[in-house]
Amino acid sequence: MNITVVGRGRVGGGLARLWTGAGHKVTGLGRDGGDATGADVVVVAVPGHTIADALGRVSGLSGQITVDATNVYQERDSSFPSLSHQVKSIVGGPTAKSFSTVFAATYAQIPAQTTRPGNLFASDPAARSTTEQLVRDAGFDPVFVGDLDPGARLLEDSSGLTRALAAQMGPFFYRYGRPGAF
Numbered sequence: 001m002n003i004t005v006v007g008r009g010r011v012g013g014g015l016a017r018l019w020t021g022a023g024h025k026v027t028g029l030g031r032d033g034g035d036a037t038g039a040d041v042v043v044v045a046v047p048g049h050t051i052a053d054a055l056g057r058v059s060g061l062s063g064q065i066t067v068d069a070t071n072v073y074q075e076r077d078s079s080f081p082s083l084s085h086q087v088k089s090i091v092g093g094p095t096a097k098s099f100s101t102v103f104a105a106t107y108a109q110i111p112a113q114t115t116r117p118g119n120l121f122a123s124d125p126a127a128r129s130t131t132e133q134l135v136r137d138a139g140f141d142p143v144f145v146g147d148l149d150p151g152a153r154l155l156e157d158s159s160g161l162t163r164a165l166a167a168q169m170g171p172f173f174y175r176y177g178r179p180g181a182f
């Protein structure tokens with residue numbers, strides 16, 4: 001796939017390395033923006049409060065499948081039910097929320113795990129299979145929580161739990177499975 005990642009920090013840069021290693025063609029854009037024309041997928045990995053500014057500097061956004069990895073650290077824009085809805089209002093394509101509940105600091109340790117770590121995601125139906133593939137190609141096991149509405153907000157609202165757990169054990173992996181899966 002041709003993937004444009006907006007944000008090339010810990011998440012954006014880390015995912016770009018993982019997907020490049022899996023054979024995708026990845027273009028990373030920083031705060032100066034750039035051109036997303038020709039991208040099959042746009043991935044958003046910028047601070048949540050900078051979404052409008054960051055995407056406002058990217059040309060060629062025209063309804064691509066979009067994966068939003070952002071989290072809320074400052075007050076959210078209450079005119080959108082979730083950050084993913086804000087992203088979707090700008091790019092205009094089918095949208096998913098993923099990678100927001102996993103730690104960039106753990107990416108390098110994925111290959112050393114005996115089982116694939118989980119990665120929760122919520123998605124519009126038309127973005128689901130692409131998101132599952134990108135989650136797998138990054139080395140995670142996709143765990144579907146439902147449609148973007150209300151799934152994206154549920155995932156964003158879970159960040160307090162994630163931080164509480166991280167305060168106890170540091171950056172961590174998780175897995176979800178039906179009985180018999182473990």
Ligand SMILES: NC(=O)c1ccc[n+]([C@@H]2O[C@H](COP(=O)([O-])OP(=O)(O)OC[C@H]3O[C@@H](n4cnc5c(N)ncnc54)[C@H](OP(=O)(O)O)[C@@H]3O)[C@@H](O)[C@H]2O)c1
Binds near residue numbers: 031046101104
């Ligand atoms: N770190 C994690 O483990 C983790 C996990 C899950 C979700 N998240 C979420 O993922 C997103 C990215 O986190 P990160 O840890 O990768 O952040 P980061 O390392 O600070 O990188 C942020 C990236 O956003 C870019 N950017 C674009 N417009 C910006 C603006 N107006 N102000 C500031 N930065 C701007 C920066 O550009 P330049 O390269 O030009 O500086 C940089 O590439 C955040 O929403 C975060 O909450 C993070």
